[in-house]
Amino acid sequence: MSPARVAADAAAATVLVVGAGPVGLLVAARLLLLGVPTRIVERREAPGCGSRAIGVHPPGLAALASVGADADVLAAGVRIAEGRAFGAHGQLGSLRFDGDTPVLAVPQAVSEAALRSALERAGGRVERGVTLTGLRRGSAGYLEATVLGADEAVVDAAVVLGCDGPGSSVRTLAGIGWRGGAYRDRYLMADLPDVSSLGARAEIRLHRAGLLESFPLPGGWRRVVVRVPDEAATVAAERRGAVDGGPARPGRVDPNVAARVCALAVERGGEHYDAEAARMTSAFGIERRLATRFALGHVALAGDAAHVLSPIGGQGMNLGWIDAVALADGVARGLERGPGALRSELEAYGQRRRRAAQAAAWRADLNTRLGRPVGPLGARLRDAVLARALRAPFDRALTGAFTMRGLA
Secondary structure, three states, rough: OOOEOOOOOOOOOEEEEOOOHHHHHHHHHHHHHHHHHHHHHEEEEEEEOOOOOEEHHHHHHHHHOOOHHHHHHHOOEOOOOEEEEEOOEEEEEEEEEOOOOOOOOOOHHHHHHHHHHHHHHOOOOOOEEEEEEEEEEOOOOOEEEEEEEOOEEEEEEEEEEOOOOOOOOHHHHOOOOEEEEEEEEEEEEEEEOOOOOOOOOOEEEEEEEEEEEEEEEOOEEEEEEEEEHHHHHHHHHHOOOOOOOOOOOOOOOOOHHHHHHHHHHHHHOOOOOOHHHHHHEEEEEEEEEEEEEOOOOEEOOOOOOEEEEEOOOOOOOHHHHHHHHHHHHHHHHHHHOOOHHHEEEHHHHHHHHHHHHHHHHHHHHHHHHOOOOOOHHHHHHHHOOOOOOOOHHHHHHHHHHHHHOOOO
């Protein structure tokens, strides 16, 4: 039986968004608020409840505000007042994050819930259990997207937007290349009851043996991330399923990972946590990847479908939100002005946001390299450079880099 056709008429969606993670939700909500008929589909049957991404930077918060999702995130998040950096022999300096553009720590599940509410207020809903299986140019300038849910259907759309993550079906079906690879670095992570004296401060410790990061979380919890040298042990933890658990899945905690994180927190930072009380653990490697282009014809990519950064620095999700607003606004302008203008808007979006992603990837790569093990001489050199960068007048530039200045 041939698939049913959903015609591109006044009752059909003009834009098809594939992927209902934090980026897809934002781009769909923004399009609907701009008056563009939009349909959003997601292969997963239920929203994720993990909390791997937690950082919300000022440009990301501004993107959330564009669809009215900022208030919920501000209410739920912890405002990080200060970030302190330590080297091999003590504190190197600190950066303050105050004023009207805070840096927040918010579990990703909370941000996604705020965005789902924004989508619903705009008149949209996520169609779950729907997978994109085909994509080709149809008649009258439309794209024919084959989607498989309860039934198979062909959807005519003026634009298809891929917000469907690193394994993007939109990117693959459009024939857009995917460059990059994996780092050698491996990390362990745990969310633990915060028994430290750090309060709303974040800490980065550049121990000679490797990185230790510590961030406050809502509800009296703290996220601790450590770089580990023994790749084999980390891979074994990954295979055991030491992945995001979150409050909704408390059973998925690897006690070996929790114990290792806590031991390294003592060794590298002098902080004592209760491994048995961990509510989430994760063991992971990291990648750096970039689509060869972010737009091709009437197809465009955003978020992890377009770029994957090292998470050290916490800017990937925010970069995707900035993509989402730029993409939605460009699509709305192009549709209003006609097919030629739409193609021009998408091409301009792709060029601008790819340059921003390259800059963000460079920053994330530098953060990753700074957290690697070093010898005595390397530690002294690294610490001297960072100590100077954390003092005036250079501290303002460093604060701007950390809060994603220049990437919007």
